[in-house]
Amino acid sequence: MKKLFAFLVVLGMFLTSSNADDLLKTVQNRGVLKAGVKYDFPPFGFVNAKGQVVGFDIDLVKYIAKKLGVKPEFVQVTSKTRIPMVQSGTVDIAAASMTHKVKRDLPIDFTISYFFDGQSLLVPANSSVKSYNDLSGKRVAVIQGATSGDNLKKVNPKVKLVYLQEYPQAVMALRRGKVAAVSTDYTWCMAQAKASHGKLKVVGGTFTNEPYGMGVRENQSNFRDAVNFALQDAVRDGTYAKLYKKWFDVEPNKLPEVWPK
Numbered sequence: 001m002k003k004l005f006a007f008l009v010v011l012g013m014f015l016t017s018s019n020a021d022d023l024l025k026t027v028q029n030r031g032v033l034k035a036g037v038k039y040d041f042p043p044f045g046f047v048n049a050k051g052q053v054v055g056f057d058i059d060l061v062k063y064i065a066k067k068l069g070v071k072p073e074f075v076q077v078t079s080k081t082r083i084p085m086v087q088s089g090t091v092d093i094a095a096a097s098m099t100h101k102v103k104r105d106l107p108i109d110f111t112i113s114y115f116f117d118g119q120s121l122l123v124p125a126n127s128s129v130k131s132y133n134d135l136s137g138k139r140v141a142v143i144q145g146a147t148s149g150d151n152l153k154k155v156n157p158k159v160k161l162v163y164l165q166e167y168p169q170a171v172m173a174l175r176r177g178k179v180a181a182v183s184t185d186y187t188w189c190m191a192q193a194k195a196s197h198g199k200l201k202v203v204g205g206t207f208t209n210e211p212y213g214m215g216v217r218e219n220q221s222n223f224r225d226a227v228n229f230a231l232q233d234a235v236r237d238g239t240y241a242k243l244y245k246k247w248f249d250v251e252p253n254k255l256p257e258v259w260p261k
Protein backbone atom coordinates (compact mmCIF):
# COMPACT_ATOMS: atom_id res chain seq x y z
CA MET A 1 0.00 0.00 0.00
CA LYS A 2 2.78 2.35 1.05
CA LYS A 3 4.69 1.50 -2.10
CA LEU A 4 1.65 2.14 -4.27
CA PHE A 5 1.10 5.50 -2.55
CA ALA A 6 4.74 6.51 -3.10
CA PHE A 7 4.45 5.47 -6.72
CA LEU A 8 1.33 7.59 -7.21
CA VAL A 9 2.98 10.61 -5.60
CA VAL A 10 5.98 10.31 -7.88
CA LEU A 11 3.76 9.75 -10.92
CA GLY A 12 1.69 12.82 -9.98
CA MET A 13 4.81 14.93 -9.60
CA PHE A 14 6.06 13.72 -12.94
CA LEU A 15 2.81 14.48 -14.72
CA THR A 16 2.37 17.97 -13.27
CA SER A 17 5.99 18.93 -13.76
CA SER A 18 6.11 17.69 -17.34
CA ASN A 19 2.91 19.56 -18.06
CA ALA A 20 3.97 22.77 -16.37
CA ASP A 21 7.29 22.57 -18.13
CA ASP A 22 5.85 22.29 -21.64
CA LEU A 23 6.88 25.60 -23.17
CA LEU A 24 4.47 25.21 -26.09
CA LYS A 25 1.54 24.90 -23.66
CA THR A 26 2.86 27.79 -21.56
CA VAL A 27 3.08 30.04 -24.62
CA GLN A 28 -0.36 29.02 -25.87
CA ASN A 29 -1.98 29.50 -22.44
CA ARG A 30 -0.31 32.90 -22.16
CA GLY A 31 -1.43 33.83 -25.68
CA VAL A 32 1.89 35.58 -26.26
CA LEU A 33 5.20 34.50 -27.81
CA LYS A 34 8.06 36.45 -26.24
CA ALA A 35 10.71 36.82 -28.90
CA GLY A 36 14.18 38.23 -28.44
CA VAL A 37 15.14 40.22 -31.52
CA LYS A 38 17.92 42.58 -32.55
CA TYR A 39 17.39 46.33 -32.63
CA ASP A 40 20.83 46.93 -34.17
CA PHE A 41 21.19 44.52 -37.06
CA PRO A 42 19.42 45.53 -40.30
CA PRO A 43 17.82 44.00 -42.25
CA PHE A 44 17.20 41.22 -39.67
CA GLY A 45 16.09 43.31 -36.73
CA PHE A 46 16.24 47.09 -36.37
CA VAL A 47 14.24 50.18 -35.46
CA ASN A 48 12.87 52.02 -38.49
CA ALA A 49 12.32 55.77 -38.95
CA LYS A 50 8.86 55.44 -37.37
CA GLY A 51 10.34 53.84 -34.27
CA GLN A 52 8.99 50.39 -35.09
CA VAL A 53 11.03 47.21 -34.66
CA VAL A 54 11.11 45.59 -38.10
CA GLY A 55 13.13 43.17 -40.20
CA PHE A 56 13.35 39.66 -41.61
CA ASP A 57 13.60 38.03 -38.16
CA ILE A 58 10.64 40.09 -36.91
CA ASP A 59 8.44 39.08 -39.86
CA LEU A 60 9.35 35.42 -39.37
CA VAL A 61 8.43 35.63 -35.67
CA LYS A 62 5.07 37.21 -36.60
CA TYR A 63 4.41 34.29 -38.94
CA ILE A 64 5.43 31.71 -36.31
CA ALA A 65 3.27 33.37 -33.64
CA LYS A 66 0.28 33.26 -35.99
CA LYS A 67 0.84 29.55 -36.61
CA LEU A 68 0.97 28.95 -32.84
CA GLY A 69 -2.24 30.95 -32.44
CA VAL A 70 -0.65 33.64 -30.24
CA LYS A 71 0.47 37.28 -30.43
CA PRO A 72 4.17 38.13 -30.73
CA GLU A 73 5.88 40.35 -28.19
CA PHE A 74 9.34 41.69 -29.03
CA VAL A 75 12.14 42.07 -26.52
CA GLN A 76 15.49 43.61 -27.39
CA VAL A 77 18.52 41.33 -27.29
CA THR A 78 22.11 41.87 -28.33
CA SER A 79 24.66 39.38 -29.62
CA LYS A 80 25.86 39.03 -26.03
CA THR A 81 22.54 38.77 -24.19
CA ARG A 82 20.51 36.57 -26.52
CA ILE A 83 21.66 33.14 -25.24
CA PRO A 84 21.39 34.01 -21.49
CA MET A 85 17.92 35.49 -22.14
CA VAL A 86 16.75 32.24 -23.73
CA GLN A 87 18.30 30.21 -20.89
CA SER A 88 16.61 32.27 -18.19
CA GLY A 89 13.22 32.14 -19.93
CA THR A 90 13.07 35.95 -20.31
CA VAL A 91 12.27 35.18 -23.93
CA ASP A 92 10.76 32.01 -25.42
CA ILE A 93 12.81 32.30 -28.58
CA ALA A 94 15.71 34.36 -29.93
CA ALA A 95 15.30 35.26 -33.59
CA ALA A 96 18.41 37.36 -33.66
CA SER A 97 20.74 36.79 -36.63
CA MET A 98 22.31 34.00 -34.60
CA THR A 99 24.69 31.52 -36.16
CA HIS A 100 24.00 27.95 -35.09
CA LYS A 101 27.35 26.74 -33.77
CA VAL A 102 28.04 23.41 -32.07
CA LYS A 103 29.40 25.33 -29.07
CA ARG A 104 26.23 27.43 -28.80
CA ASP A 105 24.08 24.29 -28.90
CA LEU A 106 25.28 23.27 -25.43
CA PRO A 107 23.42 25.90 -23.33
CA ILE A 108 20.33 26.15 -25.60
CA ASP A 109 18.70 24.36 -28.53
CA PHE A 110 18.28 25.62 -32.08
CA THR A 111 15.63 25.44 -34.76
CA ILE A 112 16.46 24.39 -38.30
CA SER A 113 18.73 26.81 -40.15
CA TYR A 114 16.63 29.51 -41.80
CA PHE A 115 19.26 31.79 -43.36
CA PHE A 116 22.71 31.13 -44.78
CA ASP A 117 25.35 33.82 -44.54
CA GLY A 118 29.11 34.16 -44.15
CA GLN A 119 31.47 36.68 -42.56
CA SER A 120 32.80 39.61 -44.55
CA LEU A 121 34.47 43.01 -44.15
CA LEU A 122 33.06 46.53 -44.20
CA VAL A 123 35.66 49.22 -44.96
CA PRO A 124 35.71 52.88 -46.06
CA ALA A 125 35.21 53.32 -49.82
CA ASN A 126 38.78 54.64 -50.22
CA SER A 127 40.38 51.76 -48.26
CA SER A 128 43.07 49.64 -49.92
CA VAL A 129 42.05 46.58 -47.82
CA LYS A 130 40.95 43.76 -50.09
CA SER A 131 40.83 40.82 -47.70
CA TYR A 132 41.55 39.84 -44.08
CA ASN A 133 45.18 39.32 -45.10
CA ASP A 134 45.55 43.10 -45.43
CA LEU A 135 44.40 43.65 -41.83
CA SER A 136 47.57 42.49 -40.02
CA GLY A 137 48.40 44.96 -37.24
CA LYS A 138 45.21 46.92 -37.99
CA ARG A 139 42.29 47.58 -35.64
CA VAL A 140 39.05 45.83 -36.60
CA ALA A 141 35.73 46.34 -34.80
CA VAL A 142 33.74 43.24 -33.85
CA ILE A 143 30.78 42.82 -31.53
CA GLN A 144 30.82 41.09 -28.16
CA GLY A 145 29.02 37.76 -28.24
CA ALA A 146 29.23 37.51 -32.03
CA THR A 147 31.13 34.81 -33.90
CA SER A 148 33.15 37.42 -35.80
CA GLY A 149 36.07 38.06 -33.43
CA ASP A 150 37.07 34.41 -33.04
CA ASN A 151 36.55 33.76 -36.75
CA LEU A 152 38.76 36.65 -37.80
CA LYS A 153 41.49 35.78 -35.30
CA LYS A 154 41.56 32.26 -36.76
CA VAL A 155 42.18 33.41 -40.34
CA ASN A 156 44.52 36.27 -39.38
CA PRO A 157 45.98 36.13 -35.84
CA LYS A 158 47.73 39.48 -36.41
CA VAL A 159 44.48 41.48 -36.45
CA LYS A 160 43.89 43.80 -33.47
CA LEU A 161 40.32 43.16 -32.41
CA VAL A 162 38.31 46.02 -30.91
CA TYR A 163 35.26 44.62 -29.10
CA LEU A 164 32.15 46.82 -29.02
CA GLN A 165 28.65 46.25 -27.57
CA GLU A 166 26.36 47.03 -30.48
CA TYR A 167 26.63 47.36 -34.23
CA PRO A 168 25.98 51.10 -34.63
CA GLN A 169 29.04 51.77 -32.43
CA ALA A 170 31.13 49.77 -34.88
CA VAL A 171 29.90 51.79 -37.85
CA MET A 172 30.61 55.00 -35.93
CA ALA A 173 34.16 53.84 -35.13
CA LEU A 174 34.73 53.06 -38.80
CA ARG A 175 33.39 56.40 -39.99
CA ARG A 176 35.60 58.22 -37.49
CA GLY A 177 38.66 56.30 -38.65
CA LYS A 178 39.16 54.59 -35.28
CA VAL A 179 39.19 51.16 -36.94
CA ALA A 180 40.24 50.00 -40.41
CA ALA A 181 37.26 47.67 -40.82
CA VAL A 182 34.17 46.17 -39.20
CA SER A 183 33.80 42.43 -39.58
CA THR A 184 30.57 40.48 -39.40
CA ASP A 185 28.03 38.79 -41.67
CA TYR A 186 27.95 39.82 -45.32
CA THR A 187 24.25 40.77 -45.47
CA TRP A 188 24.56 43.32 -42.66
CA CYS A 189 27.77 44.69 -44.25
CA MET A 190 25.96 45.11 -47.58
CA ALA A 191 23.07 46.92 -45.89
CA GLN A 192 25.56 49.34 -44.29
CA ALA A 193 27.37 49.95 -47.57
CA LYS A 194 24.04 50.66 -49.26
CA ALA A 195 22.92 53.06 -46.53
CA SER A 196 26.28 54.92 -46.59
CA HIS A 197 25.73 56.47 -50.04
CA GLY A 198 29.12 55.47 -51.34
CA LYS A 199 31.15 56.08 -48.15
CA LEU A 200 31.56 52.41 -47.20
CA LYS A 201 32.12 49.23 -49.20
CA VAL A 202 32.19 45.47 -48.65
CA VAL A 203 35.38 43.54 -49.50
CA GLY A 204 36.85 40.07 -49.14
CA GLY A 205 33.78 38.02 -50.05
CA THR A 206 32.70 35.60 -47.33
CA PHE A 207 35.22 33.53 -45.40
CA THR A 208 33.04 31.57 -42.94
CA ASN A 209 29.72 29.72 -42.87
CA GLU A 210 27.08 31.38 -40.71
CA PRO A 211 23.86 29.35 -40.80
CA TYR A 212 21.25 31.21 -38.72
CA GLY A 213 19.02 29.27 -36.34
CA MET A 214 16.54 30.54 -33.77
CA GLY A 215 17.53 29.84 -30.18
CA VAL A 216 15.06 28.01 -27.93
CA ARG A 217 15.31 26.62 -24.41
CA GLU A 218 16.93 23.20 -23.92
CA ASN A 219 14.70 20.12 -23.94
CA GLN A 220 11.48 21.74 -25.16
CA SER A 221 10.89 19.50 -28.11
CA ASN A 222 7.14 20.26 -28.49
CA PHE A 223 7.94 23.94 -28.77
CA ARG A 224 10.90 23.43 -31.05
CA ASP A 225 8.85 21.11 -33.30
CA ALA A 226 6.07 23.70 -33.55
CA VAL A 227 8.53 26.43 -34.52
CA ASN A 228 10.30 24.17 -37.03
CA PHE A 229 6.98 23.20 -38.60
CA ALA A 230 5.96 26.87 -38.83
CA LEU A 231 9.28 27.80 -40.48
CA GLN A 232 8.79 25.00 -42.99
CA ASP A 233 5.20 26.09 -43.65
CA ALA A 234 6.60 29.53 -44.46
CA VAL A 235 8.85 27.92 -47.08
CA ARG A 236 6.01 25.77 -48.46
CA ASP A 237 3.45 28.54 -48.82
CA GLY A 238 5.89 31.05 -50.35
CA THR A 239 6.01 33.42 -47.35
CA TYR A 240 9.71 32.75 -46.83
CA ALA A 241 10.61 33.68 -50.43
CA LYS A 242 8.35 36.74 -50.23
CA LEU A 243 9.99 38.00 -47.03
CA TYR A 244 13.43 37.24 -48.41
CA LYS A 245 12.71 39.36 -51.46
CA LYS A 246 11.22 42.12 -49.28
CA TRP A 247 14.26 42.44 -47.00
CA PHE A 248 17.21 41.38 -49.18
CA ASP A 249 15.91 42.37 -52.60
CA VAL A 250 17.06 39.07 -54.16
CA GLU A 251 15.75 35.52 -54.49
CA PRO A 252 16.81 33.12 -51.68
CA ASN A 253 20.28 31.66 -52.32
CA LYS A 254 19.22 28.52 -50.47
CA LEU A 255 15.91 27.45 -48.91
CA PRO A 256 15.61 26.03 -45.38
CA GLU A 257 15.04 22.27 -45.34
CA VAL A 258 11.44 21.09 -45.58
CA TRP A 259 10.51 17.68 -44.19
CA PRO A 260 7.95 15.74 -46.22
CA LYS A 261 4.54 15.47 -44.49
Ligand code: GLU
Pocket (backbone or CB within 6 Å): 041, 079, 096, 097, 098, 099, 143, 145, 146, 147, 148, 184, 185, 210
Ligand atom coordinates in the same frame (compact mmCIF):
# COMPACT_ATOMS: atom_id res chain seq x y z
N1 GLU B 1 25.74 35.66 -37.11
C1 GLU B 1 26.81 36.09 -36.28
C2 GLU B 1 26.63 35.61 -34.86
O1 GLU B 1 25.71 34.95 -34.54
C3 GLU B 1 27.03 37.59 -36.33
C4 GLU B 1 25.79 38.42 -36.26
C5 GLU B 1 25.37 38.76 -34.84
O2 GLU B 1 26.18 39.27 -34.06
O3 GLU B 1 24.20 38.52 -34.51
O4 GLU B 1 27.46 35.86 -34.03
